[in-house]
Amino acid sequence: MSKLLRFIFILLSLGTSHIFASSNYSKEVEKFAETLIFDKYQATFELTDEQKLYIKANPITNRINFTECKVPLEGYIVGDKIKSKTAVKVSCKDKTPWDLYVRVKVQTLIPLIVSSRPLSKGETLDEDNIELIYKAKSQVRGSTFSELDLLNGVRLKRNVSSKRSIRFKDVCYVCKGDKVTITANQSGLKIKASGIALTDGNIGSTVRVKNTRTQREVVGTVYALKEVQVSF
Template identity: 40%
Template sequence: MFKPIAFLFLSIAAMPIFAENIVHKQIQTLAENTIDEHITAPDLGKVSIKAAKLDPRLNFETCQQPLKSEIVNGKIKKNSVVKVTCQGIKGWHTYVQVKVAVTQPVVVARQQLNKGALLTSQNLSIAYKESHQLRGSPFIDPSQLYGSKTKRRIPKGRVIKKRDLCYICKGDRVVIKAKVGGLEIKTSGIATSSAAIGDTIRAKNIQTQRMVTGKVTAVGEMEVNL
């Protein structure tokens, strides 16, 4: 006889706590949605938005009107703050901390790479890194790097950067291309410096022994203007 009555009292006592948990959840969800509406993921990227739990000691009346929200200072940062307001006679407001992580896929070293390592599908992989940690234009397609070599030691998991590579390394035998009218002329040379795609490089023409200057167009290839 006493057990049902005890259970009833416990249930009644728990009702305010349950209601409060619902309000807290509504506030967190609104804060997350507010950030989500104002942020765009980069191409192929991801966005993670997570509102912090509210202090359980905070008691909020159930709002009779739709809750309002705004991003404090209007800026989305790694640690953003959203103001949530209940308007009305018994109105209230609170601030919610929201963690925001924008990540994008980049090419990283699958293992430690020593200086002069030849890059292949076996030693490269894709990983998601936070955008604010990235500088310049990181590679997103491992195949763009195949056949190039490292200019320095690269630790496992580190993002591969253009300055780490040479598509033509000093002393490499290279294909020298030149276009004359509608014809393409090819010859061989020896690189006198190291460079990545798009960089200017000098090489010695094996046949003529003359130095030529051109741009790296692919692994082991350069193009000169005649």
């Protein structure tokens, strides 16, 4: 009985080794397909410093039987065009030739500021409640932010769910009721005064503010957090 059990154990061990080796070689084929796409992408497109490239082959199913190629693999991108889901034909030209199609996911990732938890209208943003992630460029919609520093101290105008991107329309650099600094250039002199914001605004937009000392209402342009510039 012990000999039979030992024989079964040896068979199982051999079978496991065979599967493991096959799995390892499948990974090599997947890597070959990914490298073909990477080289093509490098020759065709240019990434900016802030962008990242994501290339990942779909795992080759173990239902496909193929032997380890004894000569260098050959391959080409089907259609010679890189898409979000690109097919690569991988071929072996040795004595037992085979062809295999590998599906590869390709994405250009861009930096994106998202909420790290559910946020409420009126909350001030900082590194405790927002974070930087990378997301596929094709999935990003609207005017968003890519740097944490640009949102530090900025307030929300609406509720934001967890892990959602912070968009331009969600925030105000100057919010109604804020104490703001009013800056004006007059006869070559820079004059500063304190005021109260009467409307919401973002960088580059105009807002109405009231001079705290004179009670005069003026219209100015938001140029920084709680800072408004007026012209005379």
